[in-house]
Amino acid sequence: MADYNKPLPRITAQTREFWEGCKRHELLIQRCSDCGTYRHYPRPMCPNCGSWNAEWAKVSGKGKVYTYMVAVQPFHPGFASDAPYAVAIVELAEGVRLMSNVVDCGPEDILIGMPVEVVFDDVTEEVTLPRFRKAT
Amino acid sequence: MEKVTLRDKAAIVGIGETEYSKNSGMSHRALLLQAAARAIEDAGLSPKDIDGVVPAMNLISFEDLAVNLGTEDLKYAVFPNMGGASSVATLSSAAMAVACGIATNVLCVAGWNGYSALRLSTLGKAADAAAGSPIPMSSMISKLRDFEMPYGVFVPAQWYAPMAMRHMHEYGTTSRQMGAVAVACRKHAQLNDKAIMRGKPMAIEDHQNSRMIVTPFRLFDCSLETDGAAAAVVTSADRAADMRHRPVYIMGVAEGHPVPADQIAGRRDMFQIGLSFAAPRAFAMAGITPKDIDVAEIYDCFTWSVICQLEAIGFCKRGEGGPFVEGGRIELGGELPINTHGGLLSQAHILGMNHVVEAVRQLRGDAGEAQVKDVEISLVTGWGDLADGSIAILRR
Numbered sequence: 001m002a003d004y005n006k007p008l009p010r011i012t013a014q015t016r017e018f019w020e021g022c023k024r025h026e027l028l029i030q031r032c033s034d035c036g037t038y039r040h041y042p043r044p045m046c047p048n049c050g051s052w053n054a055e056w057a058k059v060s061g062k063g064k065v066y067t068y069m070v071a072v073q074p075f076h077p078g079f080a081s082d083a084p085y086a087v088a089i090v091e092l093a094e095g096v097r098l099m100s101n102v103v104d105c106g107p108e109d110i111l112i113g114m115p116v117e118v119v120f121d122d123v124t125e126e127v128t129l130p131r132f133r134k135a136t
Numbered sequence: 137m138e139k140v141t142l143r144d145k146a147a148i149v150g151i152g153e154t155e156y157s158k159n160s161g162m163s164h165r166a167l168l169l170q171a172a173a174r175a176i177e178d179a180g181l182s183p184k185d186i187d188g189v190v191p192a193m194n195l196i197s198f199e200d201l202a203v204n205l206g207t208e209d210l211k212y213a214v215f216p217n218m219g220g221a222s223s224v225a226t227l228s229s230a231a232m233a234v235a236c237g238i239a240t241n242v243l244c245v246a247g248w249n250g251y252s253a254l255r256l257s258t259l260g261k262a263a264d265a266a267a268g269s270p271i272p273m274s275s276m277i278s279k280l281r282d283f284e285m286p287y288g289v290f291v292p293a294q295w296y297a298p299m300a301m302r303h304m305h306e307y308g309t310t311s312r313q314m315g316a317v318a319v320a321c322r323k324h325a326q327l328n329d330k331a332i333m334r335g336k337p338m339a340i341e342d343h344q345n346s347r348m349i350v351t352p353f354r355l356f357d358c359s360l361e362t363d364g365a366a367a368a369v370v371t372s373a374d375r376a377a378d379m380r381h382r383p384v385y386i387m388g389v390a391e392g393h394p395v396p397a398d399q400i401a402g403r404r405d406m407f408q409i410g411l412s413f414a415a416p417r418a419f420a421m422a423g424i425t426p427k428d429i430d431v432a433e434i435y436d437c438f439t440w441s442v443i444c445q446l447e448a449i450g451f452c453k454r455g456e457g458g459p460f461v462e463g464g465r466i467e468l469g470g471e472l473p474i475n476t477h478g479g480l481l482s483q484a485h486i487l488g489m490n491h492v493v494e495a496v497r498q499l500r501g502d503a504g505e506a507q508v509k510d511v512e513i514s515l516v517t518g519w520g521d522l523a524d525g526s527i528a529i530l531r532r
């Protein structure tokens with residue numbers, strides 16, 4: 001793991017709970033305590049009702065590929081041996097969307113609308129990235 | 137009370153460009169100043185006459201501009217921060233300033249050493265260089281960094297590719313249709329002295345055979361990386377009437393921002409881009425409809441972005457942008473010629489300020505071999521920072 005050479009997320013006051021959830025292999029999404037609206041990426045205020053009150057809700061981790069792209073040319077040395085690799089925008093069952101990789105599946109086998117589920121990749125001691133695989 | 141409008145209150149009276157190249161050999165400050173000086177000269181003004189400055193983004197500081205121009209009383213200085221949408225957005229800011237009497241002659245300028253220094257295709261390496269701290273280019277990039285770069289999303293082609301893939305899925309848009317945009321721009325570049333791609337004609341097969349960068353974008357779906365700068369001078373309509381060139385009046389301007397603006401993934405409607413909000417406002421201000429546009433300079437960071445914007449403007453319906461660009465409709469001689477200078481795809485990537493310059497040339501009748509006949513009204517758009525949008529409708 002010491003030679004992990006891809007960019008890692010910075011863990012900030014705003015994002016700490018998201019990444020700590022990932023380390024425990026739980027997908028936590030911020031949800032407004034007042035109106036119940038989910039939001040991602042983490043932010044201070046609810047765009048629906050303006051509330052500052054939020055909780056971290058454990059979500060199912062199940063969703064669908066809303067759209068995706070296959071990176072053929074790597075633009076970062078850390079991804080040189082991965083190319084071609086797929087990056088998808090996944091729409092979770094809860095309605096919120098996030099960007100991630102689809103793994104265990106060739107880029108050519110990914111389809112928009114394909115059901116996927118979260119898997120957790122412990123890339124370093126400190127950071128676990130949520131990724132997705134084809135759901136059965 | 138009379139309705140307040142900016143329509144026809146301001147005019148573009150000067151335009152200027154540097155050489156467009158892959159190695160300017162100049163500092164980016166000198167480059168922007170050279171474009172500025174040329175635009176000021178074109179307006180028949182002296183640098184000291186400029187009392188307002190609106191650079192696109194913080195590519196050059198107000199202080200740098202003012203001290204070099206010899207400004208003794210800088211009355212207005214502001215910059216739009218919308219990535220590639222900033223250049224066209226400088227026009228609305230300048231127009232407001234001169235229409236309200238805040239300033240008299242406002243300089244709008246954009247440019248960079250986009251090949252020899254700041255290549256957008258090297259943002260991945262910039263992310264490394266800035267590890268642990270926000271990347272200086274923009275706050276938006278620093279958000280991308282935490283939730284997208286770890287997954288391998290680094291460059292604008294990768295930001296927008298998922299939008300294009302979804303468009304293909306929903307509406308059947310094809311790579312060949314995107315290629316039609318690239319071919320039109322390349323065709324027009326053959327007529328433009330400053331075009332990087334002059335002398336390198338391209339057929340649709342060349343586009344189809346070009347290497348895949350990120351699905352669905354092939355190499356020739358992506359804009360150039362260029363060193364260069366361009367500028368425009370805006371003054372009030374009253375003053376413009378007595379100046380060197382026939383004035384180009386600003387009929388309608390607007391900017392717009394998608395929701396949420398800081399990420400593409402979370403947008404409920406991925407094709408409701410900034411321009412979807414801005415275009416109706418600009419047309420309402422101008423009091424015209426898309427049918428009245430004679431020539432359009434559309435921000436073409438990627439071929440598909442043009443298709444998406446043509447829909448957002450209302451030149452065609454949602455989902456019909458692909459068929460719309462086929463059959464030569466957007467080429468010179470077609471129903472709606474676009475990017476008559478070659479665009480970012482084939483002239484140069486000057487952040488869209490080169491589109492502003494071309495829109496003015498068309499209205500002055502100075503577009504040379506690429507001149508569209510009897511142009512009365514031109515349109516220019518900007519797209520940037522995850523599809524913020526800007527638009528200006530100009531008339532002679």
Ligand SMILES: [Zn+2]
Nearest residue numbers: 032035046049
């Ligand atoms: Zn709420």
